[in-house]
Amino acid sequence: TKWVYSFGEGKAEGRAEMKNLLGGKGANLAEMSNLGLPVPPGFTVTTEVCTYFYAHGRQYPDSLRAEVGAALAEIERIVGMKFGDAENPLLVSVRSGARASMPGMMDTVLNLGLNDVTVAGLARRSGDARFAYDSYRRFIQMFGNVVLDVDHHHFEEVLEDHKRGHDLNLDTELTAEDWQEVIKGYKEVVQEALGRPFPQDPQEQLWGAIGAVFGSWMNARAITYRKLHDIPAEWGTAVNIQAMVFGNMGGDCATGVAFTRNPSTGENAFYGEYLINAQGEDVVAGIRTPQHLTIAGKIANGSDLPAMEESMPEVFAQLNAVRLKLERHYRDMQDIEFTVQQSKLYMLQTRSGKRTAPAALKIAVDMVREGLISEKEGILRIEPKSLDQLLHPTLDPKATKQIIAKGLPASPGAASGKVVFTAEEAEKQAGLGENVILCRVETSPEDIHGMHAAKGILTTRGGMTSHAAVVARGMGRSCVAGAGELRIDYKRGIITVRNVEVRAGDIITIDGSTGEVMLGEVPTIQPELSGDFAELMGWADAHRRMKVRTNAETPLDARTARKFGAEGIGLCRTEHMFFDADRIIAVREMILAESEAGRRTALAKIAPMQRKDFVELFKIMKGLPVTIRLLDPPLHEFLPNSEAEMVEVAKAAGTDLQKVQHRSLQLHEANPMLGHRGCRLGISYPEIYEMQARAIFEAAVEVFKETGETVIPEIMIPLVGTKKELDILKAVIDRVGAEVIAASGHKVDYLVGTMIELPRAALQAAKIAETAGFFSFGTNDLTQTTFGISRDDAGAFLPDYQRAGILEHDPFVTLDTEGVGELVQIAAERGRKTRPDIKLGICGEHGGDPSSVYFCEKVGLDYVSCSPYRVPIARLAAAQAAI
Ligand code: PEP
């Protein structure tokens, strides 16, 4: 096995496609080298070494040392310097680089190779002793922190003490001699913490750093991040070792990060920040305020500091050319890091840039229009779940708002919530159902869980590429970063700005699209669904095979779903219609009645309301298919809870309270989800389904007579386990249908079908299909009954199952394709064998979950049905599944 891959001098042993082996950073450094871009030479230790390392008790493969030695010698040859040389020392950076980018999660060491001897060599060579000793102290601090595990505030204290003792304020005021003093202090910190001196041997430094990168793959932060982003631990990380270039050697040096298009809006404009005379991490750390790359960026952000376009026009032109070359080559928006050393540009990284959901949409649609990518690629570029963010509210422009500060628009969307100051508090409050805004001076990887729990994130320090901004965009949380007018006092739990005070628990609103911070809750409005969104959805619709319907029973939901492109209703849960204030008493009366006559009396009260419900739905759906499921109540949901409610029911039914109480007790079930529900109710009390069927048929006739629109209702029987159940109930429906048709003189076409939501039904699908005109997979109940896990009680132990690796996902969210999916597949095959044109759909929650939608495509279902807001997600996922 080859463990090490070199790059440099316009060529490389690796390629962009080798991400699994070289990690994202390593593969792209190789690719940029191959493209002839100015990349400092280096090499990548592969992810297979990481895997080997953990599989062999933290030991390296035998030949690794020799390969690293040879690759290092190759760097020395190219740059003409020697690692550890007293006169002309080569310094290297050591960085992690996993397959998927894990921002801020893994550690970096710069300036490696410096020691008491080489630092003097660097000082002589560069002619800048201050720079050399500053580099050395940075190295000790970074190496001490990430490799030797010495807490960095110890170093900070040494520096602060020195500044205080010498009446110095800024790092830039420190001279070479000052830094030498600080270095002495730093070394004492290490000696004290470890009981041994700071390692002087560059080889020991190098292997220490490599070990630390591999070690950090298993640190708690990395593990949390992987869990949040579904990254398997087996992937491992690579290590990249590269000749150092310096952005901090003077005024003709700089370092920066940039996006080839605006990562917030998607606008096709170069977007980035740089710092003159600074080293890599300074930009991201948010310690100094970065300057903009372009004049346009500078103006848009109201900055008075010169843009790179002005201060270093030649280098900027070169960088802009690199930008265009990278976009053409990768055919995607790139996130790049660069350093300018004495007016010479070096590229340190390129990767596909993280972007907000609106930016992803605009970039994909623009790139299709530019001819850079195909329609299909455009469709595949958008994560279906991210559409969620486009469908979320923005601030109502007419609302009055009391703006208290303005920061950077770091991640769009408006969010209101209670002010909290720590990630822990954010998580705790969110767990109690509160909306919270996490307010921090700045965030670090330790805060990720709190950022996840918060509706929005507000920081007072840091730029568009600060940790808070990058992570919030990735998570789709709205974020205002660097709102510098705000003073956060963690101790007192208070934010002050001029004479305003905001305390923990107060409500604020942030707008991550404008950077505004406002007092109180500001009203929001729904987003625009035209333009790029409509265009992309149009392409998706053209490429998908499956239809997308919605689960809806209220006119509002049905209209919303139509607006989002639903092609019919896949599940109208009629029991949800029974809770409305105008009928719940009659419904309870019906449920509690002791005789058929009593039930019919109550049903007669409900019937006209039910007919009106269906008329309304049919009108909204304008001839699109509408699947109406007959009553499926876990009975307990309908029983009156309080004595007051029982009194009301008794009054409506003309009976006394005692009778109602007695009947309530009688109907009580130990296990209502497996109790007298679904078609079992129809078998016991056919008059209920009779009333519902009549309401459906009469509504179809009424709509036809009123609008001329032909409605073909699909009447669905829930919780069927045997063909007999369906036969009996279909006969009831057919009889009522014939009566309505005869009475109205209007022929109504209709289908009678069933839910497949019990394992027995799936297995008996061939027989059931003799009666059923369609199947709709009720994967909520099918998951529940296949696993024998209660939908209502699973929350108590599912997290343990996920932690233990028994279940990768919550099976009620993402379809268990292996087990539940097998039943779906069996039922689809057997149903089709009996009835080749049987309509197959899914209406469990999984119908709006992208990976479950992919499965439905594979099984060949005709449609998926999901809640209204997930309709666009399902449309896109269905298109991706079909491509
Ligand atoms: C199902 O079981 O998947 C389903 C759609 O029905 P409900 O969730 O109403 O039980």
Ligand code: MG
């Ligand atoms: Mg069900």
